[in-house]
Amino acid sequence: MKKTILNGILISLAMILSYMERLFPVALFIPLPGIKLGLANIVTLFALFYLNIPSAVAINIIRCILVALLFGNITSLLFSVFGALSALLVMALLKPGYGKYFSLMGISMAGAAAHNVGQMIAASIILKDTGIFSYLTILLIGSIFTGLLTAIVASNLFAHINKLNFLEIE
Amino acid sequence: MVKKLKVGDLIIFVTILIATVINFVIFAYPTQGAPTAEIIKNGKVIQKIKLNEVKKRMEIRDNDKYHVLIAVENGKIHFEESDCPDQVCVQTGWISRPGQSAACVPAGILIKIVGEDSDTDIILR
Numbered sequence: 001m002k003k004t005i006l007n008g009i010l011i012s013l014a015m016i017l018s019y020m021e022r023l024f025p026v027a028l029f030i031p032l033p034g035i036k037l038g039l040a041n042i043v044t045l046f047a048l049f050y051l052n053i054p055s056a057v058a059i060n061i062i063r064c065i066l067v068a069l070l071f072g073n074i075t076s077l078l079f080s081v082f083g084a085l086s087a088l089l090v091m092a093l094l095k096p097g098y099g100k101y102f103s104l105m106g107i108s109m110a111g112a113a114a115h116n117v118g119q120m121i122a123a124s125i126i127l128k129d130t131g132i133f134s135y136l137t138i139l140l141i142g143s144i145f146t147g148l149l150t151a152i153v154a155s156n157l158f159a160h161i162n163k164l165n166f167l168e169i170e
Numbered sequence: 171m172v173k174k175l176k177v178g179d180l181i182i183f184v185t186i187l188i189a190t191v192i193n194f195v196i197f198a199y200p201t202q203g204a205p206t207a208e209i210i211k212n213g214k215v216i217q218k219i220k221l222n223e224v225k226k227r228m229e230i231r232d233n234d235k236y237h238v239l240i241a242v243e244n245g246k247i248h249f250e251e252s253d254c255p256d257q258v259c260v261q262t263g264w265i266s267r268p269g270q271s272a273a274c275v276p277a278g279i280l281i282k283i284v285g286e287d288s289d290t291d292i293i294l295r
Contacts, residue, residue: 033258033259033261033262033263034256034258034261072255073255073276075275075276076255076256076276079275094178094182097178099176100176101176101177101178102176102178102179102182103174103175103176103179105174105175105179106175106176106178106179106180106181106182106183107182109179109182109183109186110182110185110186113186113189123273123275126275126278127210127212127213127273127275127278127279127280128210128212128213128214129210129213129280129282130197131197131208131210131271131273131280131282132271132273132275132280133193133196133197133198134197134198134269134270134271134282135198135271135273136193136197137190137193137194137197137198140186140189140190140193141190143186144183144186155174
């Protein structure tokens, strides 16, 4: 498969996952306003492990811009870009230790936590006050669960992709 | 699934827990004193309300970027209405203890509850 095509498919997949998350009321099960499952992180993990870091960065930035244009606004764009790039940075730094020191569980949990920290930084920049960080405490605990959930989905996905062996990237 | 877990995963898990505790101590630890709500807009405190001194329902409106209604009742404060797109501020619900906060990021408004000495009007010389 051509890499450009694969990147395009991944961007649209990440977009759909970002959109679907808005429809799925996680707050009903975990009563935390603003909590999200972070399903688009599955795509980021895939890009990081099967493509490369520049692809993962491009997919994330383009996804954030498109989602903001379609469903959001400038505030939500700043939020999602800060969150996505923080998560990506941390996961890219941990990736060399994959298999030896970390499994997808740890990498994904660290990414989810970094995502929340990045968003709090974005919120503090907009609000010009760090008071909102008091809310991060509970979000960090939530990130352990959402990080594990996306890792479980991603590791099952990776196992199937490796078995099918259809992914011959040119 | 569990068998594949590595030692680094545990380190990450513990690191997140430690970060959570540090974050709680720095930003969310309940301070002493009368709960006082600071309404902060674009980094400036625009109003300070001693929550326990509000006997009747009190409303604060901001119609700058979005129409936001903040209400104070029975020693608690919340974003009652907002026409911002994400509604996280309204979903946050009532807050009343020092260390708690609620924010409407699209409107640039933060409510922060701090503990303030209620006896500052009595000065001993």
